[in-house]
Amino acid sequence: MRKAGCILKSLLPMFFWLGLQSTVTSLFLLMGMTILGKDSSWILTGELPYVISILANAVTFAAGYIWLQKREKQEKGKITPFSMAALLFLGLTLQLFFSLLLSGADMLFPKAMEEYGKVLENLGMLAPSFFSVLYTALLAPLAEEAVFRGLTLGILEKEFSFALANVFQAVLFAFMHGNAVQSSYAFVIGLLLGYLVKKYRTLWAGIWCHMAVNASGLLVGNLDICGMCILLAVSLCILYGFVTVDGKKTKNRERY
Template sequence: MKKVICILKSLLPMLLWLGMQSVVSILFLLTGVLTGKGPLWATGGELPYVISVLANGVTFLLGYLWLQKKKKETSGQERRFSLGAAVKLLAVGVIFQMIVSLLLAGMQVVFPKAMESYAQVLENLGVFAPSVFSVLYTVVFAPLTEEMVFRGVTLRILQEELPFAAANVLQAVLFALMHGNLVQSSYAFLAGLLLGTVVKRYGKLSAAIWCHFAVNASGLFLGDISVPGIFLLLGISFGVLLVFVIIDKKMEKTNEKYRV
């Protein structure tokens, strides 16, 4: 019974986020009505991105305050989020996005209708014609808020009653459902698993935020890269990742050697 209650409780952060988006949207719609601009005023131009940025910002703040209140002392040594770790996570984020790009290129041939719908979603997000607010939302506020909601609050709630593996899968499922379409949900689930594992490994939500930033930024700014370019970037990213993994291993051996 406790596990069922825990799972139901884990839905609250996502519902809070959706509720905050609804509240901010309604406020903008009412503003349009009261000022004589009409109820559709908030659906044009940059305003949808402004609404999303505001809703995400408030949600992130509430989640941050909740985490600070619930934060407990943990046993064991927390892995330091160093510059090397930041570079590795940046490479992992780019690698993930490039692999997704290759898969999507294949899906374009096999499932053209599904990809048409997905292309419309990307257009609505401003991927094909990025603006200041669409970039701000996609690259900054989306990683901040999504990590706070799913790998921060939701994952922490689930881990109160479930082992990490089960909690990680469930938060990834919720993360996938939030994306609302089959194509995005498919790779969002995989991203959720990856980012949950990043939090587990580094013990810091900031690590997942940084990796998520790398995924979204590379997807936005390299969205129209050719297939040969994807393979080139994959090779470079794997090379960078390998170099920093080797450096870390050597540093660990050196520290072990001189440890008293």
């Protein structure tokens, strides 16, 4: 019974976030109808949807972060400049890897990839603007990490092992994306982000990596397959260098 209650409680942050976005959108529509006295559906076109999402995600992150600070298990870890750089290159590597996989999937599942292309267009990934970049690269990672790797994962860990809790929050993270293509790689990335938060003992580990994944998606959209392969090889070499140096630092700390 306690485990079932824990699962239900873990859904609250996601529902709060989705409800907040719906509320902010409804308020904008209502204001448009009140001020202009006519149909305000135009509010959902152009740059305004990004502005609405930015506001909703900013409030979600602020509320989530305050909630996290009041929990018994507060953040204990810190992100060093070295770790921050490693996480940024990890995010770039993940984006390039999955982008190459999706390039191959385009030939096997053209219909699914066509729908996925429309999602990317709506997110502003194909023709980024100031507000779409602000939303995609900054506010979305902040809010999603607070909701899934912060609150949801933290709630689940009270009744379940980290492995089970991490899988469940990754499933919710994947489900939230709403389409088969995004959900498939969002699940894997969600698992990794949960692991990073656990490893570094701070939500900022997930935030930095998530920001890198989303921001590099804006770059990858302008590269062909050859360019992505070259950049992936370079990114993997740099990431390997970070891992090697970090491993030596860990051994030295254990020695002394």
